[in-house]
Amino acid sequence: MNTYLIKAATIVNEGQKVVADVLIKDGLIAKIGQNLSAPDAQEINAEGQYLLPGMIDDQVHFREPGLTHKADIFTESMAAVAGGITSFMEMPNTVPNTLTQDLLADKYEIASQTSLANYSFYMGASNDNIEEVLKTDPKNVCGIKVFMGSSTGNMLVDNEKTLENIFSKAPILVATHCEDEATIRENLAKFKAQYGDDLTIDMHPLIRSTEACYKSSSLAVELAKTYQTRLHILHISTAKEIALFDNITPLKDKKITAEACVHHLWFNDKDYASKGNFIKWNPAVKTEDDQKGVLKGVLEDYIDVIATDHAPHTLAEKQQPYAQAPSGGPLVQHALPALLEMHLQGKISLEKIVEKTAHNLAICFDIEKRGFIREGYWADLVLVDLKDSWTVTKLNNFYKCGWSPFDGDTFQASITHTFVSGNLAYQNGKFTTDQIGKRLTFAR
Structure with missing residues (x-):
């Protein structure tokens, strides 16, 4: 070298x-x-x-295998590197879903040939793969991903006994997507009854509501406290959820940690008018008060890390009517520039950005020799x-x-x-x- x-x-x-x-x-x-x-x-x-130490992104969807018309590990790792992200942890809702150790190994093999960034992949949990989950090696896999909210394929984990099994037996960090599916379905039914097929993007944060997020997040926290699980809740999007977390120090002593994503720090529901489906995410971008509350949670250390939830879809897919357009958007190239812009606006210090995008990731996930600028480290x-x-x-x-989603913005x-x-x-x-x-x- x-x-x-x-x-x-x-x-x-x-x-x-x-x-x-x-x-x-x-x-x-x-x-x-x-x-x-x-x-x-x-x-x-x-x-x-x-x-700065390279950003470590603990939540990306690089779409390979099975969805490579949207993205693949080579293209998205290239975009990540251009955006200052040097390591990523990728999610299991590819096709097929990463629900066996063999399928997990397949993704590592692809990355070993094509990824320009350092990499890790989550093992996926479903309602019926606990035996495979328990085989996960804590030393070379970042964590187990549990979708406690809608996902693709067989990845919605909504069985109470299954959740108890995962939380009580997991040999490794459990990362959760928390939105209560029953609440979302009830909200959607109400909006359809009133508006029929004429649903619009501004309804998204009302359908995928604060209550849906809080109900699911509070259940995850309750389970983690009951079973002493190492829990990491992804993409906190509401001010209300901040009360579920502690800001104890040192971070290594925390059993329950949380993540904020750049889009929930940058956008709020007023931006739907100009951005439309291009800022349609799950959980939804919500109110300005939620946006400010999540940033406050970051600054006061109730929220421990900042990530992207990079989840690209094609332009044609996002240009469909609201109800048909998929949730998610590309972010890895522009996340760190957006955070630097927030710094220049006086909202967050460079030291805090580095802490939340590098240092704390290394601590939360016990990553070896990364996340800090130290002699002997990578x-x-x-x-x-x-x-x-x-x-x-x-x-x-x-x-x-x-x-x-940042097209037209100047950094x-x-x-x-x-x-x-x-x-x-x-x-x-x-x-x-x-x-x-x-x-x-x-x-x-």
Whole structure:
């Protein structure tokens, strides 16, 4: 592997900003210090730029296998690297659903050939695969995913006994999508009775309501407390849910953690008028008060990590009428730029962004030698220029689906370089595709 010397970067790491040099050798951070020299290194002048640990995204849907007309591991990992995401954890609702150890192994094999970013894949839980779930190896699989709300195929887990089985026996972190399906169906029936087929996108957060989220999240928390499960609740979208969590320190002592997603921090229900189905997600983007409440939860450490829930669909699919248009959208290329924009707006510090997108992921998931800028750790690094503005267009995104919910938005900060396990995978719009990311491992 190449040797690199990053000179005079402002390093943002572990609550501090320090101007220093970083030497990368054999994939690792070999040295951090002042006035470093390395005659054999490729030197990068980073004066005036910020060096962050690469973002670790604990929730993506890269659609492979089975849905590769929307996305695949190569294209979406490329977009992720362009967006400063150096590691991802991918969800099991592909086709077929990842409900056996053999199918899980198949996804790892694909990634080992094509992923530009480091990778891990969740084992999926259903109402009838507990034996397969219990075979999951905690040392090389990120977690078990439970859809306590609608999903594709056989992945809606709504059987009370099954949930008790999973929560009581899981050998590993359990990550949940929490929306109460019965509440959603009841709400949908009421809207259909009143409006027939003329449902519109502004009804989405009323159908997939605050009550549906809170009822399911509170059940997950109750089960986790009963069985001492290591629970991680994904994409919190309501202010009400924040009360379910603690902000105890240190983070490693938390048994129940939570995630916020960029779209719930950036958008609110007023944006449906201009964005329409392009911001249709499950859970739904809700009110401005919810948006502010989720950000407050992040800043006050009730919510532990920030992720994307990257879930691309084709333009044609999203342009269908509301009821037919699928939920989800592409985000990995634009999540970190959006967070940097929020920083420049005075809403969140760089130190907090790094904590919620890198440090805390490494702690929550016990990821080995990643998530921090430390000597001896893998060189997963991102160089950021906070004064290099650009506008999101269909011509400069790398998603296979070809669109972004941020189309037309201008960000003041850009990502100039991304290192993945010491490989300079992305530099000023160009990629190095001859080196593949590494499988994440976990100290459990």
